Amino acid sequence: MLTLKDIQGNPSFRLLISKANEYLSLLGYTEHGLRHVTYVSTMTAYILRSLGYNGRTVELGAISGYLHDIGNMHNRKYHGPTGANIVFTELRMLGMPLEEICTITTAIANHEEEIGIPVSPVSAALIIADKSDAHRTRVRMRRDHDIHDRVNLAITDSSLTVDSEARTVTLDISFDTTECQIMDYFEIYLTRMEMCKQAASLLGCRFRLVINGLELLGQLQREPAAPQAVSEVPASQAGA
Numbered sequence: 001m002l003t004l005k006d007i008q009g010n011p012s013f014r015l016l017i018s019k020a021n022e023y024l025s026l027l028g029y030t031e032h033g034l035r036h037v038t039y040v041s042t043m044t045a046y047i048l049r050s051l052g053y054n055g056r057t058v059e060l061g062a063i064s065g066y067l068h069d070i071g072n073m074h075n076r077k078y079h080g081p082t083g084a085n086i087v088f089t090e091l092r093m094l095g096m097p098l099e100e101i102c103t104i105t106t107a108i109a110n111h112e113e114e115i116g117i118p119v120s121p122v123s124a125a126l127i128i129a130d131k132s133d134a135h136r137t138r139v140r141m142r143r144d145h146d147i148h149d150r151v152n153l154a155i156t157d158s159s160l161t162v163d164s165e166a167r168t169v170t171l172d173i174s175f176d177t178t179e180c181q182i183m184d185y186f187e188i189y190l191t192r193m194e195m196c197k198q199a200a201s202l203l204g205c206r207f208r209l210v211i212n213g214l215e216l217l218g219q220l221q222r223e224p225a226a227p228q229a230v231s232e233v234p235a236s237q238a239g240a
Contacts, residue, residue: 002096004041004062012090013067020072020079027076030152032069036133041065043129043160044122047169050162051203053121060100061122064107065129071108080116084109113195124199128207131192132160132171147184154179162205169200170208182211193217 007013014034021033044065048058071083084105091101107123110116111130118124136153157174175182186193193209197217200207209217 001056001059002063002091002094002100003059004045004066006094007063007066010094013070016070016073016086017067020070020083023073024076028146029076030139030148032072037066037069039133040068040126040129043132044125046160047125047128047162047203048121050164051121051205052164056100057121060103061107061125064104064122064126067104068108068111068126068130078112078115080112081109113191116195118195118199118202121203124202127199128160128169128171128196131189131196132158134158134173134189147180147188150180151185151188154185167205168208169196169203169205170210171196172210173212175211177212185211 017034017037024030024032041062042065045058045062048061053061067083067087069079069083070086071079071081074082087108088101088105091104092098103120103122106119107126110119110123111126113131116123116127118127134152135155135158139149139152154176155173156176159172161170161172162168163170173185175185193207196209197207207217208215
């Protein structure tokens with residue numbers, strides 16, 4: 001069976017990842033190279049493993065995370081489905097079982113917030129892992145006019161944790177408000193965070209977004225307090 005190590009050691013995949021990152025660099029996008037795909041691969045596997053999925057599902061998640069952005073070498077638009085088609089062909093040539101290829105490519109095709117939806121545990125874990133990778137180290141060049149650069153520069157630290165008992169997935173961010181305002185984060189990340197909520201729900205979890213110690217998404221809705229019974233006052237005592 002093909003493993004993540006096999007995929008990482010494959011020169012064709014390394015070239016495809018490099019070409020995708022080169023293309024996005026020319027457009028001024030944040031880093032999408034080996035650092036990003038390795039992080040997404042690791043975190044996709046971590047989410048699935050923490051929630052008790054079997055070893056092969058974890059491995060397929062890791063492979064999906066590593067290959068998820070290859071479609072960017074052709075165009076940023078619809079890079080999910082484009083990448084899925086490329087990966088499908090490459091994995092078929094390597095002899096991976098078709099059912100496993102379908103799991104991987106469906107996850108890759110659905111990781112974009114514009115057109116994707118979580119449809120399986122692997123796709124849901126990939127979505128959360130991918131959207132959690134926001135950090136100042138991803139900025140290639142400082143452009144204060146670009147909101148994506150300002151927001152990423154403002155994120156000084158971030159961590160993604162899974163609590164299997166509480167069934168929560170928490171993205172905890174440290175945000176430097178001297179770089180930009182937290183509202184700027186939501187301007188570009190709100191739809192991505194909503195997608196993470198959907199993905200966590202498919203995994204049977206609640207997604208929590210915490211910025212500077214304040215929980216901004218994921219709080220449980222409290223049931224309204226039951227109205228207290230009011231004793232009727234006899235008319236003869238009214239106004240006494």
